[in-house]
Amino acid sequence: MRPPYSAVGSNTDVEPALKVLSAEFSEFGWNRGEIILRPFVDGVFLFFRRIKMIKVTLRDNVKEFEDGVNAYDIAKSFGGGFYKNVCAARINGENCDLRTVLKDGDSLELLTFDDEYGRWTFRHTASHILAQAVKRLFPQAKLAIGPAVDDGFYYDFDIDEKFTPDDLKKIEDEMKKIVKEDLELNRFTLPKAEAVAKFSA
Numbered sequence: 514m515r516p517p518y519s520a521v522g523s524n525t526d527v528e529p530a531l532k533v534l535s536a537e538f539s540e541f542g543w544n545r546g547e548i549i550l551r552p553f554v555d556g557v558f559l560f561f562r563r564i565k566m567i568k569v570t571l572r573d574n575v576k577e578f579e580d581g582v583n584a585y586d587i588a589k590s591f592g593g594g595f596y597k598n599v600c601a602a603r604i605n606g607e608n609c610d611l612r613t614v615l616k617d618g619d620s621l622e623l624l625t626f627d628d629e630y631g632r633w634t635f636r637h638t639a640s641h642i643l644a645q646a647v648k649r650l651f652p653q654a655k656l657a658i659g660p661a662v663d664d665g666f667y668y669d670f671d672i673d674e675k676f677t678p679d680d681l682k683k684i685e686d687e688m689k690k691i692v693k694e695d696l697e698l699n700r701f702t703l704p705k706a707e708a709v710a711k712f713s714a
Contacts (some may be wrong), residue, residue, distance in 0.1 A: 532618050557584075567617035578615070585611035588623050599623045599632035600638075610634070610700055636661035638698070646687035650680075 565580040569587065578587060584602035588595065588611065602609045603622040608630045615621060624631035640659035646709050647670055659668030676684070703711065 533565065567615065567619075569615055570618075570620040571622075580617075581614060583612050583614045584609065584621060587621060588617070598625045601627055601628075601632065601634035612698070612700055633661050636666040640666040641667050642688050642691050643684070645691055646684050650683055652688055 524611060555608075566577045567578055567582070568575050569582075571587075578590070584604070585596070585599075588599040588691050599611065601624045602611055602613060603624060604613060604619050606620075607626075607696060624634070626632050626635055637660070642663060643666070644656055644659055647668070648656070651670075653672070655671035657669035657671060659666065
């Protein structure tokens with residue numbers, strides 16, 4: 514008789530393996546074999562599961578990463594503080610944000626503030642931080658537009674009174690506080706009606 518773990522392999526489904534092992538253990542009078550074996554089988558499958566790898570080209574060097582990796586993950590894989598300087602990515606020649614998931618065969622460039630699109634991304638994110646700071650300090654303020662521009666960024670607000678120099682200092686301090694909070698940035702797409710409803714609430 515083969516050992517009870519022989520039915521377990523990286524290309525076998527859990528349920529068939531469980532049935533085979535339960536039947537074999539039943540020969541010894543273990544009627545509760547399936548209950549006893551399920552944690553064992555699940556654990557072995559997890560251990561032996563093959564992790565799919567993809568190949569990504571970085572500056573003419575091909576490297577392997579786990580499937581599902583995004584540009585930010587790859588930037589962090591270089592170690593040190595390099596990833597902190599990365600603002601955006603370029604995948605197959607197309608500008609992308611750092612949360613973009615790569616596919617097998619993709620080419621990747623990691624962009625810093627020295628790159629034009631890196632600067633634009635940094636400034637665009639800064640404009641959102643500015644808006645968040647203003648809404649925290651002045652909840653009644655209404656947001657208009659806040660684009661990145663060639664020499665920085667700005668945001669238009671609809672408020673009852675103009676910001677004073679004192680207000681600007683408070684806003685700057687609040688922006689620094691938000692940056693230190695290290696909030697996760699998530700990009701998502703919604704149909705127009707859902708987006709209007711979400712941000713009108």
